[in-house]
Amino acid sequence: MADFQTPQMKEFPIIPDLQNDATSHLSPFIAKPNHNEDIGFPGELVDNWEEKAIDKMGDLLGKYRSLRVYLDSCVKCGACTDKCHYFQGTYDPKNMPVARQDLLRSVYRRYFTFAGKFFAKLGMPGIVGAREMNREVLDEWYSYFHQCSQCRRCSVFCPYGIDTAEISMAAREIMDSIGHGQKYCNEILGKLQKIGNNLGLPEKALKATLAEFEEEIEDETGVEVRIPIDEQGADVLLITPSADFFAEPHIDGLMGYAKVFHAAGVKWTLSTYASEAANFSMFIGSYSNMKVVAERIRKAAIDLGVKRIIVGECGHAWRVAYSFWNTTAGIGSGADENDVYAQQLQKQLDHSYPIPQHICEFTNDLIEKGELNLDKSRNDHRVVTFHDSCNVARGSRMGTTPGGQFDIPREVIKACCNNYVDMEPETIREKTYCCGGGGGLLTDDLMEIRVKGALPRMEALKSVVDEHKVTNLAAICAICKAQFAKVLPYYGFPMDMITSTHQLVKDAIILPGEGEGNDDDQEENED
């Protein structure tokens, strides 16, 4: 269907010659009026949108220090120019982080800086790189700010820590505020706020799916493992991406969590009201929407009376949960005594555990305490490598020390597998490459940029496949999993290479009582 060429994988990455406008034709579907209106934005491009966009930019400049400082501070040194996976896959110079930022910065300079206004009066705004807000600029914004997965790789390398994600979020928020939103993100956010999850899975379907998974685990192990939902008085509320309820390989991860909870003897539950960990509001830079979505989880936690909140395998969801839940909804610790809003929840939660906690932290704790019975040899048919998901790697943490988000998932995998190898050091941990589908790009209308943006990860993968016969690429992000399942075949890899990290746990774990009934399948121990 798509008319484009999958980029050639190279053994050593090179910086190609620039190809101007190579991907200027790529922009996602525009949101329909109801998609925008459902989440509080004007339905269609408003009158005087040029002026209103500038006003919104001024509003954001007063609200976000990041935006203010980053728009002023760039010296065009070029350190970021070769760091973006979309640039490496497309050669389009506007996919260099500094050039992407300049699409916004040029307008900022024109309307908010002395230099820009001065040279515009002289008729030479170009001297300081200033531009008028007009249709051409808006179209460029719409294309190229939707060719950014907000993975923040450039922010690692910038001498001032300039984070293109912050700029791209601001640009998308400005576009939303004038009625020029992206269909994929906004439609999904509407569904989440109406039904509770991105997919619009209603309560009944959700419960039926979970019952199927319970059966599947019982068929496989002979042990009755429950996947509870809406259970009052459970100790743990699990918030997981809704892809875990239906997509491959996500569902194997969900069954993995269920087995771990079962083996640990922890009373846990899912929630139909908050059946989604993902918070696409971050992608569109909308603080108010992010708060609304986080508050669903807060409400579910209060209503169900849980003491702990654990988050499943999802990259940006973990960034939002770890970094922003406490801020936006008081889901965390350390609220002021007069902070009535946050106190209500924080009094209920058990602060001897991290809040929120990542499922890998939870599993790893059990492994360290020796509370899980893991048979590594059950994964002997696999050689596993791990893909650090961008938002986990560069926007969050696990455990108690910096960098725990790199070590803990690896510890979990190594406890479940005998064969583990890492990819090239330049492509993992904080220097990891985005899968190519993050930031609200995981939509069919952007398939070309998704495939091209995956190039650096595919090259690193190919090298360990060739050298170490790697068979499985484990990830802890729903978007990575969905993206790789689609993109791996373009590069000649089987789509089922991509694996949920907790699938490896699921396959290695020996449940209490597992195997005991083997001689007699129909044993009738029903209590």
Add this chain to the structure above:
Amino acid sequence: MSFLTGFYALLFYTATVLFVVGIGYKIRQYATTPAPLKIPTTPAPITTSGVVVRMAREVVLFESLFRSNRWIWVFGWMFHVALALVLVRHVRYFQDPVWELIVLAQPFGKYAGFAMIAGLGGLWARRIFVERIRYITNPSDHLILALLVAIGVSGLGMKYVAHTDIVALKSFMLGLMTFSFKPLPTDGFLLIHLLLVAVLMIIFPISKLLHAPGVFFSPTRNQADNPREKRHVAPWAAELDK
């Protein structure tokens, strides 16, 4: 008082006021703009002292730049360190007696001017010859490099080509600081040098040179990574809780 002395005296007062007020205004703006969300680029320190160390490594060693591009780091770091030495050396023109530390820096400062120009030359060459960097370069980026190079060359000119009456210059500068005006020597290199320095001071707060104060306010670098332990709410965002 000659016209020249009066003109330069006025120029320096103006430049100083614009520089101090301009930078002060921007620093105040950065400091008072809320940072509503915790966005440190991880792995990030989890304590304030850790943040101080991270920031110091960034400002003194250009750590992130070192990891991203060795050539830019070599030229950029060389230029900035040399500039720092040169500035330290220049303190001697503004004080009497001269601090011990400034005296110690003198022998290094004398040659730092060459390193400064070499660093700038390297950065400028990248702008011209590396396609990616040429693409992102605006005319103003060349102009600032030209300005800095011209300041360096004119400074070296009066040291190594045509000597300036440094005693008279110092008395002019000390005079400026006490509003008792002394005549300014009329050497070509000196007049160009001082003029360009004044221009640099004036454009500092309205140009990309703002990266100097900006780096200290960068949330990805100056925030401690402790969002689970502490609730972090900006004033405008706290309104939404009500």
